[in-house]
Amino acid sequence: MQNKHLWIAVGLTVALMALVFVAGWMTGRPDRHEAPVAAVSTPVDARAVFVPGAGQIDALRRGVPVDKEGHPPPMAHVENADLRRARAYPMQPPTIPHAIDGYQVDRNSNRCMLCHARANAATFQAPPVSVTHYMDRDDQFLATISPRRYFCNQCHVVQTDAPVLVANQFRDIDSVLSSPPAAKE
Numbered sequence: 001m002q003n004k005h006l007w008i009a010v011g012l013t014v015a016l017m018a019l020v021f022v023a024g025w026m027t028g029r030p031d032r033h034e035a036p037v038a039a040v041s042t043p044v045d046a047r048a049v050f051v052p053g054a055g056q057i058d059a060l061r062r063g064v065p066v067d068k069e070g071h072p073p074p075m076a077h078v079e080n081a082d083l084r085r086a087r088a089y090p091m092q093p094p095t096i097p098h099a100i101d102g103y104q105v106d107r108n109s110n111r112c113m114l115c116h117a118r119a120n121a122a123t124f125q126a127p128p129v130s131v132t133h134y135m136d137r138d139d140q141f142l143a144t145i146s147p148r149r150y151f152c153n154q155c156h157v158v159q160t161d162a163p164v165l166v167a168n169q170f171r172d173i174d175s176v177l178s179s180p181p182a183a184k185e
């Protein structure tokens with residue numbers, strides 16, 4: 001007797017599940033069997049170079065027409081050659097010639113100063129920050145790095161191998177001075 005009731009309950013549950021499944025099958029999303037809709041715009045290969053005078057309005061679009069979508073360019077690599085670059089003018093903050101991934105600079109710690117503080121520079125063979133980095137706004141010398149120079153990346157940046165987006169004809173003063181007088185502007 002007990003077993004019979006159990007079998008009836010199981011049979012009813014299975015029948016109900018089958019019913020729900022068929023109902024779901026019939027009323028499911030109508031577009032289920034349709035071919036996927038073709039993408040409205042196919043990405044265009046971006047040239048990643050600015051061609052002056054080529055009718056480009058926005059160099060940052062890398063030659064992709066405004067009504068088209070461009071492929072994202074490959075991610076750039078941060079230069080890590082450890083070779084200090086020439087500065088373009090005397091008070092330029094030198095660019096960082098090494099990768100800085102994971103170097104934390106916050107209220108409690110400054111990773112850059114581990115190597116670039118005067119006291120540690122010899123150990124790590126890093127150029128110590130110059131004296132300007134210890135001066136406050138009244139030109140007083142502080143014992144530790146000045147708050148004005150604490151967040152190094154405000155002024156110092158790494159360089160990547162990304163192609164330039166905007167043409168640049170900058171010449172430093174030495175190349176201007178050494179060019180023949182006629183060429184001077």
Ligand code: HEC
Binds near residue numbers: 098100
């Ligand atoms: C592990 C030690 C170390 C740490 C940490 C470090 N540096 Fe350096 N840094 C060096 C060394 C060594 C050089 C010399 C060139 C080279 O070998 O890469 C250098 C060079 C530089 C230069 C070039 C100086 C010049 O005169 O051209 C700058 C700018 C610089 N680092 C900024 C930073 C900043 C900003 C941070 C933090 C985000 C940082 N560094 C963290 C070791 C370090």
Ligand code: HEC
Binds near residue numbers: 127129150
């Ligand atoms: C407000 C901008 C600014 C900030 C912030 C700053 N620097 Fe500089 N840094 C400069 C400038 C400008 C120079 C080049 C002229 C000079 O030495 O003052 C320079 C020079 C340097 C040099 C080369 C020194 C030499 O004698 O060749 C190093 C190394 C350096 N900075 C590291 C750092 C580190 C590390 C930090 C963060 C603790 C930092 N800087 C924060 C602007 C800045």
